[in-house]
């Protein structure tokens with residue numbers, strides 16, 4: 001700050017006070033900008049890497065029963081009556097799938113950046129992958145096959161019904177988590193207990209299933 005040698009003492013005091021006020025405002029501005037940058041960065045990081053289900057407990061019980069998913073067990077064949085069936089619980093980030101081998105639960109956390117993929121009955125359109133490639137995934141009879149799976153709303157990754165990625169930036173399949181039958185014939189899903197984890201490029205379909213006839217899992221974990 002330049003000093004005017006001809007200024008009066010009162011003038012010099014006023015000049016000094018104005019300089020102090022300017023410095024204070026600059027300091028406040030800098031602190032504000034810094035705070036906004038830090039806060040914004042944290043929010044962007046939370047968006048890019050969301051927690052699996054916020055602070056929700058890892059275990060949850062389904063609203064639907066074993067019989068509502070399977071149609072009940074045929075006493076002759078010991079198989080489900082419903083054929084294949086899918087129930088998505090998007091708020092819990094899980095889809096429960098019934099195929100001819102049994103029941104499994106896919107954790108809906110996109111392996112790209114963690115968004116929640118949506119279940120759909122036609123995930124091949126526009127991907128360049130033929131329907132019959134998608135149809136062949138999962139364990140199901142020819143008349144039960146459709147090109148279903150999941151599509152991620154964030155950057156377009158797509159997954160077959162066995163959760164294998166086939167399109168977009170997702171580097172690997174989505175994981176499967178534990179699902180068991182409760183004493184009152186619902187299901188309990190444990191999102192903290194993985195039963196199938198596959199690495200990039202691994203197209204092996206997991207064989208883990210909750211069996212329909214015994215209501216117990218077959219223990220065939222993969223990659224855990």
Ligand code: FES
Nearest residue numbers: 110112113152155
């Ligand atoms: S987060 Fe799913 S494609 Fe990017």
